[in-house]
Amino acid sequence: MARGAKNEKTPVTAAVLLIGDELLSGRTRDQNLVHIADLMTRMGIDVREARIVPDIEEEIAAALNALRARYTYVFTTGGIGPTHDDITADAVARAFGVKIGVNKEALALLRERYGERDINAARMRMARMPEGATLVHNEVSAAPGFRIANVIVMAGVPAIMQAMLDAVAPELEGGVPMLSRSVRTNALEGDLGTPLGAIQKEFAHEINIGSYPFYEQGNFGTNIVVRGRDDALLDKAEAAVKALARKLEAEREKGKP
Amino acid sequence: MARGAKNEKTPVTAAVLLIGDELLSGRTRDQNLVHIADLMTRMGIDVREARIVPDIEEEIAAALNALRARYTYVFTTGGIGPTHDDITADAVARAFGVKIGVNKEALALLRERYGERDINAARMRMARMPEGATLVHNEVSAAPGFRIANVIVMAGVPAIMQAMLDAVAPELEGGVPMLSRSVRTNALEGDLGTPLGAIQKEFAHEINIGSYPFYEQGNFGTNIVVRGRDDALLDKAEAAVKALARKLEAEREKGKP
Numbered sequence: 001m002a003r004g005a006k007n008e009k010t011p012v013t014a015a016v017l018l019i020g021d022e023l024l025s026g027r028t029r030d031q032n033l034v035h036i037a038d039l040m041t042r043m044g045i046d047v048r049e050a051r052i053v054p055d056i057e058e059e060i061a062a063a064l065n066a067l068r069a070r071y072t073y074v075f076t077t078g079g080i081g082p083t084h085d086d087i088t089a090d091a092v093a094r095a096f097g098v099k100i101g102v103n104k105e106a107l108a109l110l111r112e113r114y115g116e117r118d119i120n121a122a123r124m125r126m127a128r129m130p131e132g133a134t135l136v137h138n139e140v141s142a143a144p145g146f147r148i149a150n151v152i153v154m155a156g157v158p159a160i161m162q163a164m165l166d167a168v169a170p171e172l173e174g175g176v177p178m179l180s181r182s183v184r185t186n187a188l189e190g191d192l193g194t195p196l197g198a199i200q201k202e203f204a205h206e207i208n209i210g211s212y213p214f215y216e217q218g219n220f221g222t223n224i225v226v227r228g229r230d231d232a233l234l235d236k237a238e239a240a241v242k243a244l245a246r247k248l249e250a251e252r253e254k255g256k257p
Numbered sequence: 258m259a260r261g262a263k264n265e266k267t268p269v270t271a272a273v274l275l276i277g278d279e280l281l282s283g284r285t286r287d288q289n290l291v292h293i294a295d296l297m298t299r300m301g302i303d304v305r306e307a308r309i310v311p312d313i314e315e316e317i318a319a320a321l322n323a324l325r326a327r328y329t330y331v332f333t334t335g336g337i338g339p340t341h342d343d344i345t346a347d348a349v350a351r352a353f354g355v356k357i358g359v360n361k362e363a364l365a366l367l368r369e370r371y372g373e374r375d376i377n378a379a380r381m382r383m384a385r386m387p388e389g390a391t392l393v394h395n396e397v398s399a400a401p402g403f404r405i406a407n408v409i410v411m412a413g414v415p416a417i418m419q420a421m422l423d424a425v426a427p428e429l430e431g432g433v434p435m436l437s438r439s440v441r442t443n444a445l446e447g448d449l450g451t452p453l454g455a456i457q458k459e460f461a462h463e464i465n466i467g468s469y470p471f472y473e474q475g476n477f478g479t480n481i482v483v484r485g486r487d488d489a490l491l492d493k494a495e496a497a498v499k500a501l502a503r504k505l506e507a508e509r510e511k512g513k514p
Contacts, residue, residue: 135509191377209342
């Protein structure tokens with residue numbers, strides 16, 4: 001998006017596929033997207049889309065194929081445990097049209113962690129992976145995630161997912177980091193609208209200005225977020241937004257009875 | 258899914274489309290999906306998919322067209338305010354291939370709320386809606402959402418979104434409510450896996466058993482959620498799961514040094 005000489009390279013993009021009935025029933029609030037998006041943003045990788053699908057093999061495979069064709073990386077979370085509803089590995093194999101089998105390295109890790117007494121058929125399921133997958137380790141549970149081509153398959157439990165993301169991050173190609181500045185104001189979106197649109201126009205393409213109204217304890221206000229990859233330009237845009245916010249705040253103050 | 262005589266009717270389904278750059282940058286954690294999913298579940302409407310897309314008109318329109326063709330209802334959140342990045346109404350018009358114009362009823366509401374002093378071009382943008390849309394009212398902000406065919410377009414601010422959802426809910430056709438029971442245990446997923454899979458098999462199609470590991474303060478455990486539309490069958494499945502959990506807990510206790 002940014003056009004500065006040093007930002008000329010193709011943007012690195014990502015999508016996130018969150019897998020699990022519990023995320024769609026209202027039972028569980030996802031915690032993984034924000035964590036992944038936050039790290040990706042710092043690495044200069046733009047998260048462009050996320051999808052949430054139930055534990056249905058065809059649905060997972062279809063969503064994965066749509067996303068992996070379009071984005072540099074796809075991160076999936078959920079469905080790689082030892083129970084009957086853990087079908088992500090099968091769905092990934094299906095999406096790639098490859099066989100699924102026991103990954104020996106993964107099995108060795110599971111045997112080491114559980115020992116001969118506790119290793120069983122259910123736990124050994126966690127070593128089943130699509131052919132061609134490489135392991136994504138984590139220290140929390142020992143059961144690894146995996147990577148195949150541009151798809152990184154991780155656990156749904158946040159602590160385990162985070163460990164896996166940390167393990168795989170050094171392998172990813174980052175981009176020019178997206179920087180952001182926030183301006184919080186009690187000016188109202190309806191008053192900001194036209195002049196803020198003019199500022200956006202002035203900095204078109206290089207800077208992206210988002211306006212997020214909030215409503216707290218009966219009061220409305222706005223968070224304005226200025227994002228871009230060029231620090232100096234960001235300074236200018238932030239200054240313009242701040243000046244606008246302060247002006248409207250003063251007018252609002254004056255207008256009070 | 259349930260096959261009992263009284264549940265024979267076609268399931269009522271829904272998808273949720275969350276719109277906004279801030280949800281993909283890691284800046285904002287969505288609060289709307291859980292709220293929508295929770296109400297839909299109680300109304301017997303199955304939320305089958307959710308997508309999160311940025312503030313890009315073509316992306317919103319493409320996702321909306323994919324979802325509205327597939328599910329009974331589609332709920333969107335975000336992008337209906339007065340600033341330049343609020344483009345949901347345009348995207349919906351584009352998706353439906355209809356014109357967008359000023360909805361007179363919406364404009365009257367805005368004029369009434371803001372009065373001649375504060376109504377301006379930016380605020381009047383909130384009256385722009387696709388042709389054929391009907392209003393979805395809310396008491397919090399006055400600016401209405403809208404409905405067109407099976408698509409319900411709501412604000413992103415949670416308090417406003419919730420008011421809009423409450424306003425539109427009585428118009429929706431509900432289904433047989435999905436009921437659920439939760440069993441929490443310190444038994445491990447790896448030990449539950451095989452026998453839990455057998456219970457799922459026994460109740461196949463009528464009951465859906467989900468297994469959700471947790472990791473809290475260094476301890477692993479499992480939440481098992483049993484879902485279905487037939488209360489008596491749910492009792493049976495829950496009893497089977499509880500018996501399994503208690504058995505494994507006792508074995509785990511015995512196995513401790």
